[in-house]
Amino acid sequence: MLVSTFRNHFNKELSEIYPATEIDSFFFLLIEEELGLQRIDLALTTQLTISEEKFKYLYNALSRLKAQEPIQYILRKTEFYGLQFNVTKDTLIPRPETEELVDWILTENKQLHASKKINILDIGTGTGCIAISLAKNLPNANVTAIDISKEALLIAKENALANNNVGITFIEADVLALKSLPSKFDIIVSNPPYVRELEKKEIKPNVLENEPHLALFVDDNNPLLFYKKIAELAKNHLTTNGKLFFEINQYLGKETLAMLNEVGYTTELRKDIFGNDRMIKSTC
Numbered sequence: 001m002l003v004s005t006f007r008n009h010f011n012k013e014l015s016e017i018y019p020a021t022e023i024d025s026f027f028f029l030l031i032e033e034e035l036g037l038q039r040i041d042l043a044l045t046t047q048l049t050i051s052e053e054k055f056k057y058l059y060n061a062l063s064r065l066k067a068q069e070p071i072q073y074i075l076r077k078t079e080f081y082g083l084q085f086n087v088t089k090d091t092l093i094p095r096p097e098t099e100e101l102v103d104w105i106l107t108e109n110k111q112l113h114a115s116k117k118i119n120i121l122d123i124g125t126g127t128g129c130i131a132i133s134l135a136k137n138l139p140n141a142n143v144t145a146i147d148i149s150k151e152a153l154l155i156a157k158e159n160a161l162a163n164n165n166v167g168i169t170f171i172e173a174d175v176l177a178l179k180s181l182p183s184k185f186d187i188i189v190s191n192p193p194y195v196r197e198l199e200k201k202e203i204k205p206n207v208l209e210n211e212p213h214l215a216l217f218v219d220d221n222n223p224l225l226f227y228k229k230i231a232e233l234a235k236n237h238l239t240t241n242g243k244l245f246f247e248i249n250q251y252l253g254k255e256t257l258a259m260l261n262e263v264g265y266t267t268e269l270r271k272d273i274f275g276n277d278r279m280i281k282s283t284c
């Protein structure tokens with residue numbers, strides 16, 4: 001089959017679900033991944049053909065897109081902070097808001113810790129996107145990352161060593177059950193589950209039906225449980241001048257600040273590029 005014939009079919013099948021620019025972007029991502037073709041290759045010749053095997057892959061990708069599966073799961077990878085990450089259904093797809101959190105941490109600490117050895121802990125690491133981006137940009141840091149999900153940790157390990165060539169200590173643990181942390185840290189960071197069940201109706205079906213609920217949801221009656229537990233653990237495990245960074249639920253900025261102040265932290269809240277309350281830095 002001609003690539004151009006498949007493209008027409010692809011556009012037609014997806015036109016009622018996605019905007020044209022997004023369909024284009026899906027198409028080029030898929031043909032680059034599977035056929036090694038760039039946009040320019042298609043512009044130069046209209047006679048490119050697809051083998052039966054490649055056609056099967058593209059057709060399967062098309063039906064998954066029709067079912068609104070995120071393109072990152074179809075490609076099994078994504079980019080975060082300029083780095084390559086594998087993703088599976090056991091890992092949350094890293095979000096741009098989280099890149100903003102990483103950027104805040106790096107802006108504050110890159111110069112300060114350019115030569116000094118520091119210890120960093122990432123709680124609820126998922127793909128390892130926060131831990132790995134920090135390790136990559138702070139070569140003197142010892143980075144430890146915790147997650148409850150064995151499956152997510154397998155992906156995070158691939159992302160650290162095979163994809164990004166950084167050494168991270170990964171620990172499988174339920175943070176809610178921990179009585180202490182493995183050592184003292186200069187930076188503790190977490191993007192824990194924070195979406196309340198009552199917010200489910202705002203979540204797009206492609207997220208709800210595909211991304212791991214373990215990574216997303218918390219009980220309506222206790223939405224700050226991860227924040228409170230981590231804040232209490234961090235209280236005894238931050239070095240002098242140590243900092244605790246959180247990504248937060250945009251609707252719970254005030255409540256999260258109040259809880260952190262009550263535990264004894266001085267706090268700074270920042271908004272994301274969309275103007276939503278999104279991250280907090282806490283110091284003792």
Ligand SMILES: C[S@@+](CC[C@H](N)C(=O)[O-])C[C@H]1O[C@@H](n2cnc3c(N)ncnc32)[C@H](O)[C@@H]1O
Pocket residue numbers: 091092093094095098123124125126127128129130146147148149152173174175176191192193194214215216
């Ligand atoms: C919102 S995701 C964040 C993933 C990644 N850090 C990111 O920013 O994309 C939350 C992560 O916390 C993990 N998690 C959920 N409950 C946990 C628990 N009790 N202890 C440790 N990790 C937990 C999930 O498996 C998931 O990887």
